[in-house]
Amino acid sequence: MWRDVQNCVxxxxxxxxxHVTSNYxxxxxxxxxxxxxxxxxxxxIKGIxxxxxxSPQAVNYWHDAWINAMPGxxxxxxxxxxxxxINSQAARQFNQMHIHMAEVEENTQKQLQDLEKAQDIATDPRGWSQHQVPVTGFKGRRTYRALLRRGLDENLFALLDQYVVNPPQTDVMAQQTLIVVPKxxxxxxxxxxxxLNSDKSLHDGTDTCDELLVYA
Structure with missing residues (x-):
């Protein structure tokens, strides 16, 4: 993948x-x-x-992914x-960081909205790790730590490391998957x-975003 990126540059x-920019x-x-x-x-960049x-120098790749994937x-x-x-280190195929932009099922969107109405999704990052919910994707039911945010202006990687991995550890971050579903x-x-975040330390947890994202 790194060779493909260099070739496109x-x-x-x-x-x-x-789409080729100076950043991605x-x-x-x-x-x-x-x-x-x-x-x-x-x-x-290898991965998650x-x-x-x-770091403050990092580009907000989640925002850029949404700008490209959003309607229009x-x-x-x-x-x-x-x-x-984005997948964990163990679940990914390439050691060049990449964010998947794909489809999720309508039922996944509905489940998340129902969980939000039931107040089962954190709205403050400090409670992210405690809000663990089951979400069923096309590959089955898995457990995710769920957080709701307005916009994508924050550094989601930093939030994950600070409030879920805590204290920050590179080897633990490597085990995480992170999924963003626009409401x-x-x-x-x-x-x-x-x-949404998960890893295999959770009961029915997963280290891959492939449980929810539909590629085919």
């Missing part, structure tokens, strides 16, 4: 390079279709465990419900985002 006109490149995911894309930095992602965004994604995700009501995105 040098040859942005190539068909596989869907957008590529097709596998399988290649209209609701499966990847955003990868143009600098060398990289401390640089939490850079990749013209065709999905009724959008999801963004959608009456066919319109509201500007709120469900931020």
């Amino acid at each position: 040098q040859h942005p006109q190539e068909a596989q390079c869907l 490149v957008v590529l097709h995911g596998k399988p290649e279709n209209s609701h499966n894309f990847l955003l990868s930095p143009t600098c060398r 465990e990289c401390p640089f992602l939490e 965004g850079g990749v013209h994604m065709k999905a009724d419900f959008v999801g963004l995700g 959608k009501v009456n066919n319109a995105y509201t500007g709120d985002f469900y931020v």
